[in-house]
Amino acid sequence: MPSVGPAKYDFNYAVNDPPSGNDFGHQEARDGPNTQGSYYVLLPDGRLQKVAYTVNGDSGYVADVTYEGEASTPRSYTPAPHYA
Known part of the structure; x- marks a missing residue:
């Protein structure tokens, strides 16, 4: 069986779907024992939460967690009427 070297990779993804309110993403890179990355998510209160992290x-x-924007009351959900 061939020998396997240290782990090395880089990936990212992002989702932004305004109709549903989904806005989030993640990126990470690793080279051997060292990893760095970040991810973010749009919170229901309107703030953007960002997390930057390392593993050495x-x-x-x-992790370093930050927030952007001002918190506000989330939009209320009103279901469509249901008729029997």
Whole structure:
């Protein structure tokens, strides 16, 4: 069986669907024992939560969480009328 070298990869994805209110994404890169990445999500209160993180060897997961925008009352949901 051939030997396998250290892990090395890079990926990202993003979703932005205004009709549903979904807006989120993630990106990550790894080279051997070192990983760095970030992800974000649009919260129901209108703020954008961003998390940037690193993992260097055995240091564990180190995250920096920030928020953009001002929190507001989420839109209320009114279901369509149902007639029997």
